Amino acid sequence: MKKSIFTIVLAIGIILPGSAQQTPAPQQNGAISIKGVTAHIGDGTVVENATLVFEDGRITALGAEADVKGTVIDASGKHVYPGFIAPCKSLGLIEVNAVRASNDQDELGEIIPHVRSLIAYNAESKVVESMRPNGVLLGQVTPQGGRISGTSSIVQFDAWNWEDAAVKVDDGIHLRWPSTFRRGRWWMGEERGYRPNDKYKEQLTEVETFMRQAAAYGKGAAKEINPPFAAMQGVFGGTQKLYVYADGEREIIDGITIAKNSGVQHIVLVGGYHAYKTTDFLKENNIPVLVQFTHNLPVFDNEDYDLPYKLPKLLTDAGLLVAIQNGDASNFQTRNLPFYAGQVVGQGMDVEKALQLITGNSSKILGIDDAYGTLAVGKSATLFISEGNALDMRGNQLTHAFIDGREVSLETHQTELWKRYEGKYEGE
Incomplete structure (x- = not known):
């Protein structure tokens, strides 16, 4: 012992x-x-x-x-x-991936909108500290995992504790829309690569049912508090935004349509890998996009090799409000945020418009443009x-x-x- x-x-x-x-x-x-x-x-x-x-x-x-x-x-x-702004990252929620005690970015459960990231934020994180020398001074601390991951908050990156760090508390809820495709489980004998997700309709129905029940909960006088339903009321009342993570054309349309039909007031598309195929739909519904980071490879073999590089420009040219987030890259790579914007300059975007992708546009989408x-x-x-x-x-x-x-x-x-x-x- x-x-x-x-x-x-x-x-x-x-x-x-x-x-x-x-x-x-x-x-x-x-x-x-x-x-x-x-x-x-x-x-x-x-x-x-x-x-x-x-x-x-x-x-x-x-x-x-x-x-x-x-x-x-x-x-x-x-x-x-x-100061540059980093949306949709678990900065300050995880320090060392291999050390479970330092990992607070994910909680048990699939639908947990009532889990708040802010109270787990570590203001003394060395990963957060490493953002500042590249000009990344603010971030949206976002829970990960599950179908509805929880509630994010926006912080500044020099603080004693989470109370001091908070810029905007409980700004939004993050919904990770199911995909119509999944990777082959090679460890179970399936071929590698993508294949149709035969559970997509079932997963879609699960999310839609929850959204409708949560909306109905807010219209009634419940005898007992239901924490997940109660946590959703801000997106129906317009005080919070719903961040819908979706990449495929069908997923984007399904996710936004169901969210709007459920009564969600403000929706932000996160990822949007195939958003350039749905620009008319996104403009019609006034949906801004937090696009994936540009230092990436195309997902499918038949796509342009430079699609990730030029995607922010394609969406901006289509008239959408666009900002860059760090996607699935590791937290420490968030300090490369300015260079992701610089990549878009190489695709023909004006340098000052590219700057907006990580400053003015980001602040508008996150709802902090009155001060930052x-x-x-x-x-x-x-x-x-x-x-x-x-x-x-x-x-x-x-x-x-x-x-x-x-x-x-x-x-x-x-x-x-x-x-x-x-x-x-x-x-x-």
């Missing part, structure tokens, strides 16, 4: 060495002016040689003629951007200064970052190791 206890303690020590994040930044004290900078507003416009002033966490002046005030940062030749996503007087001073083009990994070199006006650290576990070992072999 003593040996077992020692082994457990040793394992914890190995897994969590110096696990605490840096101390969160103090509240802004006095005005700060960023002078001579190229300001990328996040709505498609650029202000050259701008001065941006913020005080008490809010932008108070922005423009070429704005007067400097307080502490001055000379950013001549540099660029300022609104663009640089404007009165909005939160959640922004960063970069040496060059932040959508290009060669130019994405941050010198300063601010969240609600607080200057946050750009140090991470990775930068500490880099500095520790960079001179180890010099001169040898």
Whole structure:
């Protein structure tokens, strides 16, 4: 028994060495002016040689003629951007995939809208900390797994705890629509590759039945509280959004149609791999799309090799409101968010429109555009200064970052190791 206890303690020590994040930044004290900078507003416009002033966490002046005030940062030749936003990720809910005790992204059950991600959010996560040096300063903390995974919340990435981190609490519920296809179970003797899902209709009916029952529950006077039904009332009342994860043409149409027929007020399509085939339907129903990350391969052999690269542009050109989310990639890869947008520039999209895919458009879709996503007087001073083009990994070199006006650290576990070992072999 003593040996077992020692082994457990040793394992914890190995897994969590110096696990605490840096101390969160103090509240802004006095005005700060960023002078001579190229300001990328996040709505498609650029202000050259701008001065941006913020005080008490809010932008108070922005423009070429704005007067400097307080502490001055000379950013001549540099660029300022609104903080990038990462939707639909379990950041802060899982630290080490192989360590079950650090994994709070999924709960037991298939239909669990009442499970709230926010209360499990770890503000000291090293994965979250690693987002900031690339300009990713906000995220939608989203539960994973199951058919209805739970309720997400939006946080900023420099906080003592989940209460401090919260930007928008319980913003939406996440529904993972069943697929009409499934992969062959090779371990059961089936051929690899895709085959029809013969349970699709049954799974669709299960979701539709639940949605209708939840809507009926809200119209009556229940004698006992039903937590899953009660948790759905926000999507019927319009105070929350329903995020429908669907990729195929049929799945997209079925999921959105059933959700709307059930009384859901605000729907967001997540994934939308074949959304370019349904653009008229999506426009007719005013459905925005959180499209998959672009560093990906086509799913089917008969598709264009560059479909994932150009999909955001195809949907934007069709007149849809589009933003990029990190899809099924690992959480740590979320720091590549600006480079996913940069990939779309390579497909012919204007660089400022591509920037909107991870700033202004994201904030509109998530419902936080009153304070975040663009640089404007009165909005939160959640922004960063970069040496060059932040959508290009060669130019994405941050010198300063601010969240609600607080200057946050750009140090991470990775930068500490880099500095520790960079001179180890010099001169040898």
